[in-house]
Amino acid sequence: MYPASFAYHRATSVSHALELLATYGDDAKVLAGGHSLLPVMKLRFAAPAHLIDLGRVPGMSGITESGGVVTIGAMARHADVASSAVVRAKAPLLAEVAGHIGDPMIRNMGTIGGSLAHADPAADLPAAMLALGASVVLQGKGGSRTVGADQFFVDTFQTALGAGELLVAVQVPVSSAACAYAKHPDPASGYAIAGVAIQLGASGGRVALTGLAPRPMRLAAVEAALAAGAGAAAADRAADGVEFIEDARGSAAYKANLARVFTQRALTAALARK
Amino acid sequence: MTQITITVNGKAETRDVEPRTLLVHFLREELRLTGTHVGCDTSQCGACTVHLDGRAVKSCTVLAVQADGGAVTTIEGMARGEVMHPLQAAFKEEHGLQCGFCTPGMIMSAADLLARTPQPTEAEIRGALEGNLCRCTGYQNIVRAVQTAARTMAKA
Numbered sequence: 466m467y468p469a470s471f472a473y474h475r476a477t478s479v480s481h482a483l484e485l486l487a488t489y490g491d492d493a494k495v496l497a498g499g500h501s502l503l504p505v506m507k508l509r510f511a512a513p514a515h516l517i518d519l520g521r522v523p524g525m526s527g528i529t530e531s532g533g534v535v536t537i538g539a540m541a542r543h544a545d546v547a548s549s550a551v552v553r554a555k556a557p558l559l560a561e562v563a564g565h566i567g568d569p570m571i572r573n574m575g576t577i578g579g580s581l582a583h584a585d586p587a588a589d590l591p592a593a594m595l596a597l598g599a600s601v602v603l604q605g606k607g608g609s610r611t612v613g614a615d616q617f618f619v620d621t622f623q624t625a626l627g628a629g630e631l632l633v634a635v636q637v638p639v640s641s642a643a644c645a646y647a648k649h650p651d652p653a654s655g656y657a658i659a660g661v662a663i664q665l666g667a668s669g670g671r672v673a674l675t676g677l678a679p680r681p682m683r684l685a686a687v688e689a690a691l692a693a694g695a696g697a698a699a700a701d702r703a704a705d706g707v708e709f710i711e712d713a714r715g716s717a718a719y720k721a722n723l724a725r726v727f728t729q730r731a732l733t734a735a736l737a738r739k
Numbered sequence: 740m741t742q743i744t745i746t747v748n749g750k751a752e753t754r755d756v757e758p759r760t761l762l763v764h765f766l767r768e769e770l771r772l773t774g775t776h777v778g779c780d781t782s783q784c785g786a787c788t789v790h791l792d793g794r795a796v797k798s799c800t801v802l803a804v805q806a807d808g809g810a811v812t813t814i815e816g817m818a819r820g821e822v823m824h825p826l827q828a829a830f831k832e833e834h835g836l837q838c839g840f841c842t843p844g845m846i847m848s849a850a851d852l853l854a855r856t857p858q859p860t861e862a863e864i865r866g867a868l869e870g871n872l873c874r875c876t877g878y879q880n881i882v883r884a885v886q887t888a889a890r891t892m893a894k895a
Contacts, residue, residue, distance in 0.1 A: 518805065568870025569866070
């Protein structure tokens, strides 16, 4: 399957990419690793007239830590995030979740920024971003802004990324708190049919769900139960207030059950690491 | 058209390509290296796996223009003349294939694994081959072939 024809633009810097975005506007899509975008282009669900490739922009894939924040360039590959000594030590939940994405070949090409900007409701990373209280850095021609994960994921394939903005980096607060990710992968695609990421805090913790609802989301009822000292029993609240998607993979009742089961697995694992 | 140069199995290849040309089609149709297969064409089965700059990737999900300036190794680049790569020899020896369609991808993924982890555990082998689907043999003999190749390569 070939994508529809497009004009190819190789950005040489972030400002060059922003110029190209300003020139082509809604007719352009940004290409990072291509592992979210190219499959939808091959299926002709997307047919952008212009593709702006970030693959040769220098300095967009670094991973550094300073002042209690781990900063990851948008073009960092999932395999590099999963194996990074900095991420493993300072944001272990992100390393764990990145190691669960797709399969080894997908992790060798796919990028953190590309996956987050695409915002597939069954992607793994959004759950980690929400559980970590992480942020994305969005660069526009007039400057940059930092948006928290709680505000970034708006709806299915929809984010707070504005027209003419580029997701350039991810910022994760350093944490050594106990954490875990429990996932039921689609056996073919590797996407999460259900995924629950948990990072415990001094009291309570942050719990985020992916795969089962129209967008990744925090599980407020579980977090409230955790804060009230419910322990692993907090998982019983995992379906509270969630609008589950009914599709070929199952009914809403089945999805609600998956949410409870995988929340319990993640919670049990995280509590055991405390 | 965009002019690209990709070093494939050690030889620089320069061509004018449409930007939408996928790396797998560049290899198969421009260079006639048909050992790399198109299976599912949806980034799932791994039959199209090649190495791009030393890492296993699914060439049905990479544009040829993305690989411009890079180095690609395909299954045709594994043997040394008439001497099969230890992985190729081990797949033959251990009956790691039946129809053979998935085999080039299996070997390229396994080669990436052994380059990083020369003595992998069985779980590491199965993890490395998670993105390679076989529809006829099952995976038992494939795993055994990778274990055999690891032993051969350790002795070499």
